[in-house]
Amino acid sequence: MEKIELGTTIDEIEAFKKSVLWTDMVNELSAWKEGFNREMMSIVDDAEGQNPSTASVLLHMGDLNGRQKAVDYVLGLLDVFLDILEDKKDGRDKAD
Numbered sequence: 651m652e653k654i655e656l657g658t659t660i661d662e663i664e665a666f667k668k669s670v671l672w673t674d675m676v677n678e679l680s681a682w683k684e685g686f687n688r689e690m691m692s693i694v695d696d697a698e699g700q701n702p703s704t705a706s707v708l709l710h711m712g713d714l715n716g717r718q719k720a721v722d723y724v725l726g727l728l729d730v731f732l733d734i735l736e737d738k739k740d741g742r743d744k745a746d
Contacts, residue, residue: 660735663728672728679721686721690714 666672693707702710 654734656731656734658731658735660732660739663731663735667728676725679725683718683721686714686717 690711693710696702697707
């Protein structure tokens with residue numbers, strides 16, 4: 651995997667994590683996840699009336715799972731950046 655070069659600092663990331671903008675972004679992304687969960691929970695009820703194929707249901711569930719994982723990734727991205735910068739500061743090169 652290619653090394654990630656960050657142009658930010660640990661202090662900037664920590665300040666951003668405390669910002670109103672980041673809080674708003676976390677709230678919005680959390681609302682998305684809740685919506686994905688509601689959609690996942692409705693699959694069984696919807697299937698009764700629509701009679702979708704098993705493959706269609708599984709694809710829909712996989713799509714929703716992927717969306718939730720993408721949101722989780724974005725929510726954790728600042729911590730990943732902090733880890734990269736901490737490793738760099740400590741003289742370790744992380745190939746993740």
